[in-house]
Structure formats: structure tokens, C-alpha cells
Amino acid sequence: MIIFRPLQQTLTLAWRSLIQIRHNPWELGDYSIQPVLFLVLFTYVFGGAIAGGADDYLSFLLPGVIVMNLMFVTVYVGHGLNTDLTKGVFDRFRALPLPRWAPLAGRIVADLVKQAMCILLLLGIGFLLGYRLEGPWFGVPAMMVLLLIFALAASWIMVLVGVVSRDPEHVQLFGFTALFPVTFVSNVFVPVETMPDWLQGIVAVNPVSVVTDAVRGLLEGGPVMATVTGALMWSVALTVIFAPLSVWALNRRLARGGG
Template identity: 40%
Template sequence: MTTATTPRSAIAPNAPSTATAVKKRPLPLVRHSMSLAKRSLIKTMRTPEALIDVTLQPAIFLVIFVYIFGGAVAGDTTTYLQFLLPGILAQTIAQGAIAIGVNLNTDLDKGIFDRFKSLPIPRASPLVGAVIGDVVRYVVVIVSTFVVGYLMGFRITTDPLSAVAGCLLAILFALSLSWVSVFVGMKVRTSGAVQGIMFLIIMPLSFASNVFVPTASLPSWMQTFVQWNPLTHLVAAMRGFFLGAPMGNSVYYTLLWCLGLVVVFMPLALRAYRKKV
């Protein structure tokens, strides 16, 4: 008795080999992180009220500080608006990074990460995807701040390329700072505690800086802290990109701060996440 054999090509003539299929796939971490970033964007679009803090807050700060303190600080509101807007943008975009820690802590309480844990995806994908998806918040901050600023009389005095570079630097800083928020969100028990702790970090950085007044006008004992404050360098760089003001090495210091935040807090956040889930 003879046994008929079917040629391998006749079984699946058009099916690619396993090795070829694997090569065509992108890196698993990148692929799954982008998918979860899309989930974060959909969640944001379905709850637009979650963007109130990054739309109304810069408008309120600009109106209050320009029209109440502008004359006292700079002599007139127009001059102070030109000085203040880059600082308000930097402050608001830094505060916008708080939301990601709050949201991740809420997802932990709801058990969503238990579902992610059961999926065949890299363990870091949910956190990386959440950070990437949060870019939309920073874009909204930039757009809303410039819209209100232009209605009040703010004008960029450099070229469009420099303005885009300033905005990209602000987004990069916010993405780096968001890993601090992610770490806090993984460590504390409630979303309210995340918000409270992050405000305790962001508010001193905002007011003990050159956001509202020049560094030289501050007390001498405070100027040392201000000169090392990452927001000080970010604001100085943004004023240079938007207004052509001298910025020295502020861009390089800001990039170093971004690198340091990622190198320190991204591994800590991932480690805390692994212990949490």
C-alpha cells in the first residue's frame, strides 16, 4: 500500500512563511503601545470635559495676571503679555502632565490593567501608550493658549520655524515630566493623592521661576533655586524661540532635564507598575 503525499506548496500556496510574517511585524512594544495610545485618544475625545484644565486655565491665568498685575510688573499690559505668555504656556503644559497619573491610578482601581495583564502584550505597553496618547493634551494647551493670547494682543516676533521649535520643546518637556506623574500614580492609593502630590511638585516650580517675573527681581536666596529650576530654562528657551530674547544655554539645559527625567523616572514607573499588577 502506498501513501499519497501532498506537496507542501499545494497546501498553502499563497501563505507566507512564519519567518517572513514575523519580519513584517513592527516591534511588539511599539505596535501595542500605539494601539493603547489610540485607546487613550478615543477616551479623551469621548470625555472632552477632561480637557477643561488645559483650555480654561491658561485663559484665566492670562487675564488675571496681565490685567491685574501687568501694569505693576511691566508698566503696561501689552509688554507684560509678551513676557508672560511663554511662561503661562510652560506652566500649564507642566500641570497638564498631572492628568496622566490621575487617569492611570483610576484605571488601576477599575481593574483595567488586570485585563491588559492577560493580553499577550509587553508589560510596559499600557504605560508607554498612555504617555504617547497624552500628547493631545499638550497640543490643546498650546493651541488654546495662543488663541487667547492672540486675542489679547500677543504676537510672535520670530519666524514660524522658531515658533514650532519652541512648541515642540514644550511638548518634549511635558512628555518627560509625565513619567514623574506616572510613577506617583503607580505608588499612591487614590487619584486624589496623585493630584495633590503633583501639585506640590509643580506649583513651587511654577512660582519660584521666571514665569511671572524676571529672575533678577527675586530675592537673592531664591535665585539659586530659580537658576536650576527646569521651568526657568524651558521658559527662557520659549521666549527666545517666540520673541527672539536671549536664551543662552537654556535649550541644552532643558534637553538635559528631559533626558534626566526619563532616565530616572521611566524605569521607576515601570518597576512600580510591575509590582502593582
């Protein structure tokens, strides 16, 4: 019972984060409407120029948009965390018989649930637009697991941004400013081969490109061992670097008085 109580408390705090959407339904728009618009507009506006047709480009674009949206959604982990810090919610949590890590873990678990919903939504829209799986059926659950592992790792970056930022508006400013070059200087929208030689090397090692290649391989079939391994290595690296920094920064901020 003692072992499961912290887990129950974490899940309760995760549910708290999820039901807050009822009070801010526009948050769902950021999770869903924006990526769907990206997918539809890029498919039919640029599909003919880049791939010779919308159907061929959809097969290339959908995995990339899923990964890009995954990165953007992590900003809301930092945004929500910063909101709790600046409004004194974390101070109230400290007065309760909770593990110190439970509020942060609850926030991250809630984000993973939202990430899974976004992935399924984009896959559903993709199928409505004509996307069809070329790989084996287990490619979808394998892709989900891989993306959630990477989402967890990338979330630590935004946890750090959320802790060190002065207010939620700065979290979004710093977060999206950092993510735009990372996501657009990648193979999300165009093949690496079409880029200048000096840029191809940068794009090839970009974690967004590595994860996108892994998702394409899992959904379309073909060899995926190298790309999946690369995506997992990036996940481990991001976690090892940013998780300790985030926890240290959070403890330091709480020691100074939260907000």
C-alpha cells in the same frame, strides 16, 4: 508586520485614552479653561504693576503660562494611570496579547497629543490678546518640539506618582502640591531680577525657569543655545531618573495584583 504591531497597539490604546474625554468633558476644562483664565487674569490684573502695561506683560507671561500648564497637565497622566490600575484595567490588558509597556506608552502618547492641543490653544488666545512673534517663523515648531520633549520627561514623574498613590484623588493631591512651588518659584510670572538674592539662585536652576527662558527665546528671537541645551539636559536627567523608577514601581505593583 511584527515590528509595527506593537506600535499599532500603542496608538490604539492612546486613542482609547483620548476618546474617554467624550465621557468626561470637564477634563477639557482642566486642560484649557484654567490656563486661559490664568493668562487673561494675570495679564490684565498684574500687567500694569509688573511690566507697566498689559501688552508688555503678555509678551513675558505667555511663554511662562504655556510651560506652567504643561507641568499641570502631566498630573493627568498619573491620574489616568492610577484609575486604570485601581479599576483593574491593567489586569485585563495583561490577559491580552499586548507588550507589557504598551498600555503605559499609550497613556503617555495620548498625553502628548493633549499637550500639543493646549500649547496651540494658548498661542491662539495669546494672538487674540495681542501677542506677536518677534523671532523667526520656525521658532514656533521648534518650541513645540522642545516642549513635547520636556513634557515626555516630566510625565515620568507623574507616572511614578500615579503608580505609588493609593487612589486617583491622592495623585491629584500629591501632584499639584508638588507642582505649585516648582512652578511659582520660577520666572513664569516675574523676572528673576526682582526676587531676593538668595532666591534667584534657586529660580535660575529650576527646570521650569530654564524651559520658560528657552520658549521666550524661540518665540522672541535672540540667543537660545544655552537655554535650549539646558532644557534638553533637564529632559534627559528627568527621564534617566524617573523612567526606570516608574517602570520598576509599575511592575512591582502589577506583580502584587494591580490595585
